[in-house]
Amino acid sequence: MSSPSQAFGLYHEKLRRWIYDQGWDRLRDVQERAAEVVIGGARDVIISSATASGKTEAALLPICSAIAGQPEDAAGLAALYVSPLKALINDQYDRILELCAPLGIPVHRWHGDAPAAGKARVLRAPAGLLLITPESLEAMFVRRGDRVRRIFGALRYVVIDELHSFIGTARGAQLQSLLHRVDLAAGRRVPRIALSATLGELATAADFLRPGHGAEAAVVTSAEPGGEIRLQVRGYLDPIAATPKDAEPADRAAIADHLFRTLRATDNLVFANSRAAVETYADMISRRAALAGTRAEFLAHHGSLSKEIREHVEERLKDPATPVTAICTSTLELGIDVGSVDSVAQVGAPPTVAALRQRLGRSGRRPGRPGILRIYVAERELGPGSSATDALRPELVQSVAMVELLLAGWYEPPDATGLPLSTLIQQVLSITAQQGGATAGQLFDMLCGRGPFDRVGRATFASLLRDMGRHDLIQQDNDGQLLPGGVGDRLINHYSFYAAFRTSQDYRLVADGYTLGSLPVDRPILPGTLLIFSGARWRVLSVDVAQRVIELTAAEAGRPPVFPGCGGEIADEVRRTMRRLYSATEVPRYLDGAARTMLAEARAAFVDSGQATSRIFASGPDAVLFPWRGDRIMNTLVVVLASQGRRVGQDGLGITVSDCTPAELGRIVRALAAAPRPDPVWLAGTVRAKAHEKYDRYLGAELLDLAYAARALDVPGAWACLADVGEQLPESVGP
Numbered sequence: 001m002s003s004p005s006q007a008f009g010l011y012h013e014k015l016r017r018w019i020y021d022q023g024w025d026r027l028r029d030v031q032e033r034a035a036e037v038v039i040g041g042a043r044d045v046i047i048s049s050a051t052a053s054g055k056t057e058a059a060l061l062p063i064c065s066a067i068a069g070q071p072e073d074a075a076g077l078a079a080l081y082v083s084p085l086k087a088l089i090n091d092q093y094d095r096i097l098e099l100c101a102p103l104g105i106p107v108h109r110w111h112g113d114a115p116a117a118g119k120a121r122v123l124r125a126p127a128g129l130l131l132i133t134p135e136s137l138e139a140m141f142v143r144r145g146d147r148v149r150r151i152f153g154a155l156r157y158v159v160i161d162e163l164h165s166f167i168g169t170a171r172g173a174q175l176q177s178l179l180h181r182v183d184l185a186a187g188r189r190v191p192r193i194a195l196s197a198t199l200g201e202l203a204t205a206a207d208f209l210r211p212g213h214g215a216e217a218a219v220v221t222s223a224e225p226g227g228e229i230r231l232q233v234r235g236y237l238d239p240i241a242a243t244p245k246d247a248e249p250a251d252r253a254a255i256a257d258h259l260f261r262t263l264r265a266t267d268n269l270v271f272a273n274s275r276a277a278v279e280t281y282a283d284m285i286s287r288r289a290a291l292a293g294t295r296a297e298f299l300a301h302h303g304s305l306s307k308e309i310r311e312h313v314e315e316r317l318k319d320p321a322t323p324v325t326a327i328c329t330s331t332l333e334l335g336i337d338v339g340s341v342d343s344v345a346q347v348g349a350p351p352t353v354a355a356l357r358q359r360l361g362r363s364g365r366r367p368g369r370p371g372i373l374r375i376y377v378a379e380r381e382l383g384p385g386s387s388a389t390d391a392l393r394p395e396l397v398q399s400v401a402m403v404e405l406l407l408a409g410w411y412e413p414p415d416a417t418g419l420p421l422s423t424l425i426q427q428v429l430s431i432t433a434q435q436g437g438a439t440a441g442q443l444f445d446m447l448c449g450r451g452p453f454d455r456v457g458r459a460t461f462a463s464l465l466r467d468m469g470r471h472d473l474i475q476q477d478n479d480g481q482l483l484p485g486g487v488g489d490r491l492i493n494h495y496s497f498y499a500a501f502r503t504s505q506d507y508r509l510v511a512d513g514y515t516l517g518s519l520p521v522d523r524p525i526l527p528g529t530l531l532i533f534s535g536a537r538w539r540v541l542s543v544d545v546a547q548r549v550i551e552l553t554a555a556e557a558g559r560p561p562v563f564p565g566c567g568g569e570i571a572d573e574v575r576r577t578m579r580r581l582y583s584a585t586e587v588p589r590y591l592d593g594a595a596r597t598m599l600a601e602a603r604a605a606f607v608d609s610g611q612a613t614s615r616i617f618a619s620g621p622d623a624v625l626f627p628w629r630g631d632r633i634m635n636t637l638v639v640v641l642a643s644q645g646r647r648v649g650q651d652g653l654g655i656t657v658s659d660c661t662p663a664e665l666g667r668i669v670r671a672l673a674a675a676p677r678p679d680p681v682w683l684a685g686t687v688r689a690k691a692h693e694k695y696d697r698y699l700g701a702e703l704l705d706l707a708y709a710a711r712a713l714d715v716p717g718a719w720a721c722l723a724d725v726g727e728q729l730p731e732s733v734g735p
Contacts, residue, residue, distance in 0.1 A: 007035030012065040014103045019061075021102075028054035029224035031061060037218045038062035041156060044192045044210050046163070049222035051197045051361025056092070056161070058220070059193045060099060063157050067128070068103045076154030077122075078105070079129040080182065082137065082175065083161045084334065086111040087310065089131045091336045096129065105129060111136045113307060126151045134166075134175045135498040138430060141181060142492065145434030152185040160209070162334050163194040164354060167208050168415030170693050173423040174500035176211060176452035181431075184446070197361060198354035200413035208416055211452045228370035229360065229407075233399055233588075234258070235595030236378040246557075248284060251378035256284040259325075259345060262374070264289065264296040266342035267317055268325040269332055271359050273348045275302045279560035281347065282327040282535030300535040301328040304506070304563065305517040309534055314338050327535070333358045340365060343372035349398045350375070351568030354411040356402055375399050379598055388617060388624060389652045391605035392582070393598045398570070400588060400599070401577040412571045419710035421464060421703055422693030423500045424453050428465070429473060429484060433492050437481035440465055460706065467700045502694045507543075509533060511552040519561055525550060532558040572630035572717070575653075579628040582606035615725045616662045616669070623665040624654040627721050636718035640678070643686045644668060666729045673722040680709035 005027050008016060019027075027035075030049040037045055039062040047058050067078045081096075083089045089109050097107045106128030108118050112135075122130060123144065132140075141148060158179060166172035183189055192209055199205045202221075207214030238251040248256070259270060259281070272278045282300035289296055301313045310331065316324045317338040326332060333355060341363045350356040356373075364371030377396045380386065405411075427447055432438055438446075440462070448456045456464075465482070468474045473488035484492055496503045506518035507525075516534050519525075529540040537558035541551040582603055587596055609617060615626050627637055637655055641648045646668075647658040657665050684690065684705040691697055692711065696704060 005032060007032045007062075010035050010039055010065070011061065012068040012103075014068045015061065015065045018099065018102050027061075028058070028222075030054055030220060030222040031058040033222065034058040034220045035062045037220065038157075038193060039066055041066060041191055044194075044206070044213070044217040045220060046194045046196070046199070046202060046206055046209060046217055047220045048196055048199050048202060048205075049220075049224070050226050051358065052365045053197075053222055053224060055195045055197070056095075057099075059159050059195060060096065063129075063159070063193070064100060064103055064105060066156065067105050070156075075126070075150075077126045077128065077130050077151055078154065079157040079159065080137075080152070080155060081129060081131045081159045081161065082179075083131060083133060084165045084171075085331075085336070086113055086133060087307075087314075087331070088161065088334055088336055089114075089133065090311075091314075093131060095337070096131070100129060107131070110140070122151065123147060134171060134178060134500075137178050137182075138174065138498040141178070142430055142433045142498070145436075148181075148185040148434075149187075152182050152190075153187070155182065155186045155190050158182065158190050158192045160192060160194045163196040163205060163209070164198050164414070165334065167205060168418060170420055170423045170500040172208065173418075173420035173452070174426065176208070177423070177427045177447065179210075180446075180451045198357045198411045200354070200411040204414040204416055208414060211454055227364050229364070229373065230370045231360075231373040231375070231403065231590045232592060233375045233377065233396070233403065233590055233595050234592045235396055235598045236376065237381045237594070238378045240381045240383045252280065252284065255347060255376045255378065256281060256288065258376070260285050260288040260292075260298075263298075263323075263325045263343070263345070264292075264294050265323050266325075267323060267340065268343045268345065269338070269341055269359070269362050270325060270327045270345040270347065271333070271350075272327060272329065273351060275304055275329055275563040276560040277347060278302050278327050278329055279532045279535065283532045283537065283558070283560075285325075285327070286535050296323040296325070298325050298327060298535065300533075301326045301331055303329065303331055304519060305534055306515050308515075309517060317341070330355065332362065338362070340369075342369075343374065346373065346375045349377065349395045350402050352412050352571070353402045353405045353574065355568060356406055357411060360406070375403070377595065377598075382601070387651065387654075388605075388609060388619060389654050391602070391609070392611075392653060393602035393605075394578075394652050396595060396598050397578050397581055397602055398574065400591070401574050401581055403588070403590070404581070405573065405577055410573065412573075415569075417710060419455060419707050420453070420693070421456070421699055421707045422695040424456065424461075424464060425468060425473065425695040425698060426497070426500055427453075428468065428482075429488050429492055429497075432474065432482055432484055432488075437477070437483045439480050440482060443482065460703070463700065463703055467698055467703060470700075471698045473698060500694060505548070507548045507550045509538075509550050509552055511538065511554070516552070519550065520563065525561075530555055530558040532560045569631045572633065575628050575630055578653075583612060614728055616665050616729070618662050619656065621659055623657045623660040623662045624651075625657065625665060625669070625725070626654050627725065628653075629717065629721050632712065632714045633717040633721055636683075636713045636715060637721065639683055639687055639713065640672065640718060641668070643678075643683060644672075666726075669722050670726045670729060673719065673726045677715050677719050680713045680715045681705050683713060683715065684709040 007027055031054050034047050047055050049055055063079050093109050100107045108122050108130045110119055110132045166175050194209050202219050206217040236251040236254050243249045278300050285298040299313045313326050344359050344363045360371050360373045377399050379393050380390050444461050447453050472485035474482045475485040476482055491497050507521050508518055509516045527540050531538045537555045538552040539555035541553050543550050617624050638648050638650055649656045690704050690708040
C-alpha cells in the first residue's frame, strides 16, 4: 500500500495478498479505526460512518482475517451477517464472495428466495459466513431447532447491517431476541458488530445492540470528511380550481415535467413517499419519455412489485448504455448497489432526516462527483377557505427544516421506549416450538430475566401468558410444560409467523402469464377496473378470489391503486426547527424562486396570525393549539384533551378543539399544566383503538394499555409543552 497502515499489518497474510491484488493504495479511515477492536473479538462494536465510506469492509476485513487464521477443521459457522432485506443480501453476496473465496471462507445466503441447495450445505456442514434475514433466522430456530447448537456452536462474530432500520420496531425487538438465542445456542456471548450511517444517539444504539450492556460496546466513527453536496428545494402550487376530468393535476404535471427534462440524460433515483405516488410519477414521466422519443427509461420500484421486476430495474441502473431513472419508495434507500447514480430527487417532504441522509448518500459515490439532491414540494393555493395550517406552508417548511438538520449532522435519536409485547408473544411461541415446550420460569429467564425483554417484569409476563392461554395460543401439560395450543400451532405453521410485523393477504397481479407483483386488497376490485402498476396502465380482466389472482391486460388509462402505509414519525427537533425558521429572516440559498415566495408567505402568515407570541387561536367556533412538538407529544396532547370530554382533532401542525374559545382552551391548558401528570397507562385506557402490532389482538385490556402507553404516549414531554404554552398566555387567562 502506498500509505502507512496499522490495520494492514494486523491482517492475515492471505487477506493482505487479497488487498494487494485489488490494487488498493490505502484503507479507508473507518477501516483503519475498526480493525484492531474487531480482530480482538472481545467487545461489541458499532461502526458509524457516512454512506459509501467503507463500513461493510470495516467489519468484514478484520472478521475474514480472524476466520482465515482459524484451524481448517473448525466445525460450525464462523460469522453470521444479518441484513434487513433479501435484496440487500443478494446484492452483497457476490461482493462478499469475491472477498472470501480467495481466503478459503465459504459464503452462504439464507432467505425465502435463496437456493435450497445452499441451505442444505449449511445444515450438512456449517462453515464460513452466512448472510440471513431476521425472518429466516426465526424460521431456522422454529424448524431446525435441534440443529442450531451445531450451526452456531463455533460462531465468532455476528454482524448487523443497517442497524438504524431495526431500532424502535417490532422487527428490532425480534432481532434482539434472536441474537440472544444465538448466544444461548453458541453457549457464550458472541461479539456483535453493527453498521449504520444514520444513528442519532450512539449510546442508545449501543444499548439496543446488547440491552443492558451498551456502555461496554466500542464505537467506531470516521473522521473522513464528507463529499460536496449540491441541493435545491423546488416549490409548486396545487391550484384550488378542480382538475378537469382526464387531466393531470397542475402541480404533479409541473413536477413530472421538470423531472423528465432534468433527469432524461443521466441515471437517477426519485424517491416518492408512497407506492401510489411511485406509480403515478412513473406513469406520468414514462408517457413524456414516449412522446419525446427518448432512449431514457423511467421505471417503478417498490415492495409490491415482483422480485424479477425489482431486480430488472436494479440491473438496468447498473447498465451504462441507457439513461435510467428509478422512481421508488424506501426499497432503494438502503445499501443495494445500483451503480453510479448521478442524482437523487425527493417528491414531498422526506419522512425523516435519517431517511433523507440515506437517500442523498445514493449519489456522489464516484470520486470527485458531488451528491446531488432535489426536493419537490407542492402546497395548496391559498384562498378564502384555506386553514391557518395551510397558510404556514407546512410541507415546504418541514422540508427546509430537515435539510438544515441534515447539514448540521443531526438525525432522529433511536426510539427504545416501547414495550414490544406483541413480539414477546411471537417469541414465546417460537421457543416452545423450537424446544418442544418450556416452563413459564424458563421462558421468563430466557426472554426477560437474562434476555432482551428486560423491561417486562414477572407480573406482566404472567399476565401475558394468561392472555395467551385464554386465546388458545399456549396450553400447559401435567408436567407444567407450556406447549403451543390449537390457535398457536396454526400461527406457528403459517408462513407469515416468522415476521414480527403485520403481513397483508395480497392478490397476485398477472398479465399474459407474467407476475407483475402483489396488491393488498381491502376494498373490492372488479373486472373493468383501470390500474397503474409497474409504471404501466392496465384493465382488470378477472378476479379469482379463491386463488387470490387478478388478471390484467394493457389499457390506455389507469389510476394508481390504494396502498396501506404511513410516513415516518416527525421528531420534536424537526418541529422546533420549523418554528425557528418561521421566526428567522435568512433565506436558504438552495430554495428556487417559487419556494422562496412560499417561505415568505409562510413567515408573513406566522407573524400576522400572532404565532410568534401565542400558541392558541380561534378558527370559527373552534380553538386551535399549535404545540410545535413532535408527533408523539402531539398524540399525547390529543388524548389528554379528549380525556377532558372535548372533541379533538389533529390537522398537521395544529390540534383543533371543537366548540371552544381560545380563552377557554387557555384555561384548560393552564389547569392541566398545574395538575399532577396522569399515569400514562390510565391515559391509554381512555383510547379506543389501541391494537397496532401483529399480535396485539391477543392482549387483554391491561397489557394493551401498557403497550400503547409505552409506544404512543410521552406524558412528561406533553406536560413540559403545556407549561411552555401556558407561560405565553396573557395573565387574564386564569386557571
